[in-house]
Every structure is written in structure tokens, then in C-alpha cells.
Amino acid sequence: MIDLVTGKPPAATRVVVAMSGGVDSSVVAALCAEAGYETIGITLQLYDHGAALAKKGACCAGSDIHDAHRVAEAIGIPHYVLDYESLFREKVIEDFADAYARGETPIPCVRCNQTVKFRDLLDVARDLGADCLATGHYVQRLMGPAGAELHRATDTTRDQSYFLFATTQTQLDYLRFPLGGMPKTEVRAHAERFGLPVATKPDSQDICFVPNGNYADIVRKLRPEAGEAGDIVDLTGRVLGRHKGLIHYTVGQRRGIEIGGQADPLYVVRLDPEARRLVVGPREALGIAATELSEVNWLGGAVPPEGLAVEVKVRSTAAPVPARWVGGEVRFDSPEYGVAPGQACVAYAGDRVLGGGWIKRTVSALADAA
Numbered sequence: 001m002i003d004l005v006t007g008k009p010p011a012a013t014r015v016v017v018a019m020s021g022g023v024d025s026s027v028v029a030a031l032c033a034e035a036g037y038e039t040i041g042i043t044l045q046l047y048d049h050g051a052a053l054a055k056k057g058a059c060c061a062g063s064d065i066h067d068a069h070r071v072a073e074a075i076g077i078p079h080y081v082l083d084y085e086s087l088f089r090e091k092v093i094e095d096f097a098d099a100y101a102r103g104e105t106p107i108p109c110v111r112c113n114q115t116v117k118f119r120d121l122l123d124v125a126r127d128l129g130a131d132c133l134a135t136g137h138y139v140q141r142l143m144g145p146a147g148a149e150l151h152r153a154t155d156t157t158r159d160q161s162y163f164l165f166a167t168t169q170t171q172l173d174y175l176r177f178p179l180g181g182m183p184k185t186e187v188r189a190h191a192e193r194f195g196l197p198v199a200t201k202p203d204s205q206d207i208c209f210v211p212n213g214n215y216a217d218i219v220r221k222l223r224p225e226a227g228e229a230g231d232i233v234d235l236t237g238r239v240l241g242r243h244k245g246l247i248h249y250t251v252g253q254r255r256g257i258e259i260g261g262q263a264d265p266l267y268v269v270r271l272d273p274e275a276r277r278l279v280v281g282p283r284e285a286l287g288i289a290a291t292e293l294s295e296v297n298w299l300g301g302a303v304p305p306e307g308l309a310v311e312v313k314v315r316s317t318a319a320p321v322p323a324r325w326v327g328g329e330v331r332f333d334s335p336e337y338g339v340a341p342g343q344a345c346v347a348y349a350g351d352r353v354l355g356g357g358w359i360k361r362t363v364s365a366l367a368d369a370a
């Protein structure tokens with residue numbers, strides 16, 4: 001049995017569940033209904049899933065809308081599909097392509113949470129008179145002395161807290177994440193127990209609107225300049241070869257840089273879209289001393305205390321490293337590698353998400369490579 005209202009009277013009675021058609025949010029809906037909440041399922045249609053974009057298992061493809069509907073029917077709850085295609089195109093897909101054109105490595109799932117799921121869907125849930133909006137994200141919302149806090153999922157292999165750094169306190173107050181304390185095996189067991197039609201459906205992969213992981217095709221279609229070839233240069237500007245479009249590279253990458261005859265391995269240090277140049281250098285040149293953040297969202301109190309010691313993650317798969325939070329900047333205790341503009345920098349205190357921002361600019365730890 002789940003408790004959607006931990007420590008928060010009055011108890012929620014009407015719950016909107018964001019149903020993607022996958023097993024996780026389907027189980028959330030079934031658990032809410034079982035717990036006696038008046039449960040309403042909502043699925044967002046996020047893009048036109050024509051033949052070119054259709055992808056099995058993606059969160060917003062047509063078959064998933066159908067799956068969500070079948071689940072809602074099976075558990076006996078009302079289910080609505082809302083068309084958010086144009087908003088999703090503008091705020092998520094166009095933004096994704098723009099970021100690549102700027103030489104960044106974007107994370108569209110965070111943008112989607114920020115601009116669609118936790119904004120418009122949350123408003124819809126309020127309009128429906130719901131007491132909360134529940135999703136299948138693997139994060140925990142725990143009550144602390146000053147209110148709701150965002151924490152890592154107990155199943156650390158599933159934890160999605162990095163992707164939710166932009167959740168505001170107001171949104172967090174209204175959101176519920178019933179799966180945050182459960183291992184995936186337990187979620188699957190619930191799906192079996194409820195006899196859900198999606199019980200054995202595979203987990204969705206990667207970015208929902210990118211078929212077969214081929215994001216370059218989508219970006220090239222929207223921002224052809226990001227796919228144009230240019231020079232590969234070293235830190236001094238010496239031309240070493242040609243690249244096949246900056247879209248294909250990310251900071252820290254070593255494989256797939258087509259320059260032969262180098263004694264030592266070279267890594268992508270920087271993307272320079274204005275000059276259409278790919279700057280490469282030795283591993284030492286990747287060391288980053290600090291990063292400037294934009295659109296900072298802080299959940300650990302009113303404002304971050306200046307110079308606060310935190311642990312930060314600069315990629316979803318990176319281990320947290322010690323740093324100091326100084327204004328809109330994060331200063332790493334020791335050089336951090338593979339810090340790519342466009343990714344998020346998320347600060348933690350233990351398992352709690354304190355806040356985060358987008359990596360805008362990085363400061364090299366090597367004075368002469370700055």
C-alpha cells in the first residue's frame with residue numbers, strides 16, 4: 001500500500017496520474033485506485049508519431065497512448081488524452097535542436113518536465129480539482145522540517161533525481177512519486193498482481209522522440225548548420241583534420257574523432273559552432289575547475305548559502321563529486337572531467353537534491369587551455 005500524503009493532512013482524495021503507457025505509471029495508477037483514491041489518468045500526446053518518428057517503447061508514441069487507455073480500462077478509472085504536440089515541439093524538440101546548434105549537449109527530458117509535464121499537466125490536474133499529481137518517476141518526495149524535499153530513489157540504479165532538478169518547490173508540494181521507495185522488481189510484481197496489460201512491456205529507452213537513437217537526423221532537419229563539416233583543431237588552433245558536423249560530438253568524447261597519426265589520445269575539449277570548429281586536446285585539457293550555471297533552481301531553502309559545500313553530478317551517469325556552490329557558479333574541489341555545456345549540474349546533500357542549473361560555461365583547470 002502506498003502513502004501519497006506522508007505527513008501531510010488533509011489526505012488527498014482525488015489523484016491525477018500522469019500515464020505514459022509504460023509499466024511504471026500504470027502501476028502508479030493501479031496502486032492509487034487500490035488505495036481508494038479517486039484516480040484519473042491523463043496521457044499527453046507529445047508528438048506526431050508518424051512512421052518516421054514511431055519508436056517502440058517511447059513514452060509518447062501512439063501505441064503507448066493506446067496502452068495507457070487499456071490500463072485505465074482494466075483498473076476502471078477515467079482516462080483522458082491531451083494533445084500537447086505543438087507545445088512539445090516548441091519547448092522540447094526545437095530547444096533540443098537549438099542546443100545542438102549552439103554546440104551544447106542537451107537533456108530534453110528535463111526540458112519536458114520543466115515545460116510540459118510539471119507545468120501544463122500540473123495546471124490541468126489542479127483544474128480537475130485533484131489534490132495531487134502522481135507520476136512514475138523514480139525519486140522520493142520526503143517531508144523535512146521545512147516541507148517537501150526531493151530525494152534520490154531507494155533503487156539507485158533507477159534514480160531519476162538528476163532529471164528532476166528543475167522541479168520547483170510549488171510543483172514538488174503538489175507532486176507525488178509513489179515508486180521512489182520501490183525496486184523495479186517490486187513494480188513489475190505489482191503489474192503482474194494487477195494483471196495489467198503492460199506487465200511485461202519493456203522499459204522505454206532514451207529520448208522518446210528520437211527513433212533508434214538517431215538524434216542527428218532530427219537536429220539536421222531542424223538546424224542544418226549543426227550537421228555541416230568543419231575543421232578539427234588543437235588547443236593552439238592548428239588544423240588536424242575535418243569533422244563531419246558538430247552534432248556528432250560531445251565534450252569528453254574520444255572515439256570517432258577522425259584524426260590519425262597522433263602519438264597520444266585526443267579528446268573533444270570544446271565545440272565552437274561560430275567557427276564550426278571542433279577543438280581537441282589531451283586528457284589534462286578536459287579538467288574543469290568551475291562551471292557557470294543558468295536557470296538555477298534551488299530546493300534546499302530560500303537561497304543557497306554562499307560557498308556551501310555540496311556534492312554535484314554533472315552528468316546523469318556521473319558519480320557525485322565534492323564542490324562549492326558560489327552564487328551561480330559551482331567550483332569543483334578537484335578538476336572534473338567531461339563537463340559538457342547543455343547538461344545539468346545537480347547539487348546533493350547526501351540523497352537530497354538541493355538544486356541545480358544548466359551548465360552554460362566551463363572554466364578550464366589548465367590556465368593555458370582556457
Ligand SMILES: Nc1ncnc2c1ncn2[C@@H]1O[C@H](COP(=O)(O)OP(=O)(O)OP(=O)(O)O)[C@@H](O)[C@H]1O
Nearest residue numbers: 018019020022023024025043044059135136137204
Ligand atoms: N506522454 C506522457 N503522458 C503522461 N505522463 C507521462 C508521459 N510520459 C511520461 N509521463 C510521466 O512521467 C513519468 C516518467 O517518464 P519517463 O519517460 O521517465 O518514464 P517511462 O519510462 O515513460 O515510465 P513509464 O514506465 O511509466 O512509462 C512517467 O512514469 C509518467 O508518470
